[in-house]
Amino acid sequence: MAFIDSLQSIIPIALFYSAPLIFTALGGVISERSGVVNIGLEGLMVMGAFVGIVFNLTFADVFGAATPWISIIAAAVVGGIFALLHAVASITFRADQVVSGVAINFLAVGLGVFLTKQWYGKGQTDMVEEPFYSTSVPILSDIPIIGEMLFARAYYTSYLAILLAFVGWFVLYKTTFGLRLRSVGEHPMAADTNGINVYKMRYIAVILSGVLGGLGGAVFALTIAFNFSGSTIVGQGFMALAAVIFGKWHPLGALGAALFFGFAQSLSVSSLPILDNVPDVYLTIAPYLLTILALAGFIGRAEAPKASGTPYVKGNR
Helix, strand or coil: CHHHHHHHHHHHHHHHHHHHHHHHHHHHHHHHHCCCCCCCHHHHHHHHHHHHHHHHHHHHHHHHHHHHHHHHHHHHHHHHHHHHHHHHHHHHCCCCHHHHHHHHHHHHHHHHHHHHHHHHCCCECCCCCCCCCCECCCCHHHCCCHHHHHCCCECHHHHHHHHHHHHHHHHHHHCHHHHHHHHHHHCHHHHHHCCCCHHHHHHHHHHHHHHHHHHHHHHHHHHHHCCCECCCCCCHHHHHHHHHHHCCCCHHHHHHHHHHHHHHHHHHHCCCHHHCCCCHHHHHHHHHHHHHHHHHHHHHHCCCCCCCCCCCCCCCC
């Protein structure tokens, strides 16, 4: 019974810590499946968090209870636009994709902090008045044992993230669009020969990764942080990138990895009796340590798309 009580207390926390990672990791999967490495997931989350918080603070009185939802939509749009910088650099100008992604990370933090200081006169924004709130799903939360674990004190954004993972799997593996996107990441020349526009597919994939990264950053800010500063997104994007690799570049694999990393993060704020005597510093570093151990144990068996990280030059063999 104590074990069930422990699960009921930690699973809702693990779910809402996982949601931002799931969104962002899905973006990473889509981008890398098209052949474009996106190290800039961290920066995309930063921009999403910044836009989500600022939009919420600015328009809370206008949209009321709908403000958080409209905020994450705005963050997703800006994330897509911001990812366009990475697409132009890495696809059109064939710049090194890792360097471009790192530049996106630095640019996002610098721009976010600069605008925050300009608009709020300090290093962080005000606290949002209309964040997402945890809720219980009617009827489902009344199911014995399972209802308390999965449908009580949860966020609708967590369910949306899990749903999108399955949608992502369906699109990538059951639709013509997904087949074309995967083909440009595996054999771009063969895809081009068959009439698929490699550049167009890669642009779409990178922009979608920006949309999902911005969504992940906004959800993190509006469910966990409640404001924005230069340290709001600390390693979350890199953890999402690790989930992409740990999940073997598969949407459902990334979902499982993100849930695992979310669970690791939830340990630092959980009330599990078994962790009472564990110093807080160990619980804080646990997610990052588990990320390293997971990659160290599995990266040798994970194979990235064959053309991932390689710019495509039309006509070259």
